[in-house]
Amino acid sequence: xxxxxxxxxxxxxxxxxxxxxxxxxxxxxxxxxxxxxxxxxxxxxxxxxxxxxxxxxxxxxxxxxxxxxxxxxxxxxxxxxxxxxxxxxxxxxxxxxxxxxxxxxxxxxxxxxxxxxxxxxxxxxxxxxxxxxxxxxxxxxxxxxxxxxxxxxxxxxxxxxxxxxxxxxxxxxxxxxxxxxxxxxxxxxxxx
Numbered sequence: 001x002x003x004x005x006x007x008x009x010x011x012x013x014x015x016x017x018x019x020x021x022x023x024x025x026x027x028x029x030x031x032x033x034x035x036x037x038x039x040x041x042x043x044x045x046x047x048x049x050x051x052x053x054x055x056x057x058x059x060x061x062x063x064x065x066x067x068x069x070x071x072x073x074x075x076x077x078x079x080x081x082x083x084x085x086x087x088x089x090x091x092x093x094x095x096x097x098x099x100x101x102x103x104x105x106x107x108x109x110x111x112x113x114x115x116x117x118x119x120x121x122x123x124x125x126x127x128x129x130x131x132x133x134x135x136x137x138x139x140x141x142x143x144x145x146x147x148x149x150x151x152x153x154x155x156x157x158x159x160x161x162x163x164x165x166x167x168x169x170x171x172x173x174x175x176x177x178x179x180x181x182x183x184x185x186x187x188x189x190x191x192x
Contacts, residue, residue, distance in 0.1 A: 049075040054086060058115060063096040068110065068117065081113030089119060093170060102126040103137060115141035130156040132166065144170045162187040
């Protein structure tokens, strides 16, 4: 009976050590792709490389994902893979606990190799009870970062902000607001 408990104790120690080392010593790859889907209902016109009702979704290892949709798009081959120019664009970035950042814009360019997306023209970003309006937004897939710039107006529950740049790290959820010229000041209007 004594040897049974010793073996049981040894097994428990091995299992606990495994999970402890996996949690604290093994680096997780946040940006690794699990799957990529393109909507099967797309209408492709071969002569113009035009896709109507384009949809692209990437699922990440950490259960996060992003999805982008466009009313119409055009596929162009470049030296860096394929570039998809989109019109009437909507994108949703969802983290592992289902918090969403929703983006709408008139146009966007999507690089199929890097998964980077550049949005431009009447951009609207919604996150929780916050709204950001701007002219340009760049999503850097490798660094899991969103940079919003050019004529930014932010409105939240506590007030509004006018600035040149806002950067959002999608992994840490850190937000940085700054001006292009260090001598310029960020304009903050408080509701309180």
